Amino acid sequence: MLLSEKVAVVTGGATGIGRAIGLKLAEQGASILVSDINEDAAGRTADEIAALGVQAAAQVTNVVDSGATDAMAARAVELFGRIDILINNAGVAGAPGWYTRSRSTEEDWRFTYGVNVLGSVNAANSVIPHMKSARYGKILNLASIAGREGRPSLPHYSASKSAIINYTQALAGELAGDNINVNAICPGLLWTPMWEQVGGRYARNDPQYEGLAPRDVFEKMIAANIPFGREQTPEDIGDAAVFLCSDEAKNITGQALNVDGGFFMR
Numbered sequence: 001m002l003l004s005e006k007v008a009v010v011t012g013g014a015t016g017i018g019r020a021i022g023l024k025l026a027e028q029g030a031s032i033l034v035s036d037i038n039e040d041a042a043g044r045t046a047d048e049i050a051a052l053g054v055q056a057a058a059q060v061t062n063v064v065d066s067g068a069t070d071a072m073a074a075r076a077v078e079l080f081g082r083i084d085i086l087i088n089n090a091g092v093a094g095a096p097g098w099y100t101r102s103r104s105t106e107e108d109w110r111f112t113y114g115v116n117v118l119g120s121v122n123a124a125n126s127v128i129p130h131m132k133s134a135r136y137g138k139i140l141n142l143a144s145i146a147g148r149e150g151r152p153s154l155p156h157y158s159a160s161k162s163a164i165i166n167y168t169q170a171l172a173g174e175l176a177g178d179n180i181n182v183n184a185i186c187p188g189l190l191w192t193p194m195w196e197q198v199g200g201r202y203a204r205n206d207p208q209y210e211g212l213a214p215r216d217v218f219e220k221m222i223a224a225n226i227p228f229g230r231e232q233t234p235e236d237i238g239d240a241a242v243f244l245c246s247d248e249a250k251n252i253t254g255q256a257l258n259v260d261g262g263f264f265m266r
């Protein structure tokens, strides 16, 4: 197993991509702290992970609050003895109700930067002292292919994910001397509740998708943009996360890996 004896904290780990990453890390032997604002779902996911035979627990954490991310790191150390891996996965596509609006509001910009950017910085700041004292660590940030190129549909989201790619590089340079790897994954098109809402917004605002059901928007976008012609899954992202958090990737840092079927070849 690639991650025996390792300890991972997964923010936004209750559902979707975060849940799949937690399960994949656990299959490789890691103990997992499932950190999320959704207490019930976090508890269910921690139970699912524990059923794989590793240690797992849930911790209610709003990553926007640096006191909460400090408590998250302290809980992981208290339960499991240390923190080897941080998955910065908690993310939103806008302020509540974003999918009903045709244009981004100031609140969309503030809310999205708060969770996606500041939330990632808070969680990293909370675990870094533990990683530095162990002279070992892996930080993996969830960016997006939307961060590769500005998209008119959700500019606040694209810009926040571009910031994450840039932050990944900055942090990788800062922490290389402490033997801490910092990388990002840019997921492509995954059919999740988030994407269903994105599809609805495209159907209302973009003439080429006008009147289509969200799933039809999704499939049209795959056909037009993805050379493999197929969607990506949370498990695809989990598999890439296992590699980047393992010692097989010890000489990879400051990188953003597209897992997108060839959508963006840069």
Ligand SMILES: NC(=O)c1ccc[n+]([C@@H]2O[C@H](COP(=O)([O-])OP(=O)(O)OC[C@H]3O[C@@H](n4cnc5c(N)ncnc54)[C@H](O)[C@@H]3O)[C@@H](O)[C@H]2O)c1
Pocket: 011, 012, 013, 014, 015, 016, 017, 018, 035, 036, 037, 038, 061, 062, 063, 064, 089, 090, 091, 092, 115, 119, 142, 143, 144, 145, 186, 187, 188, 189, 190, 191, 192, 193, 194, 195
């Ligand atoms: N779904 C996609 O197609 C896609 C594509 C590219 C990138 N991503 C990114 O992957 C990550 C996960 O996306 P997903 O599709 O699994 O979304 P999701 O909505 O299914 O999961 C996000 C999780 O984050 C939690 N969360 C939200 N705000 C939080 C906060 N303030 N503090 C702590 N937890 C919080 C939610 O409760 C939820 O469990 C996000 O960063 C997203 O931007 C998703």
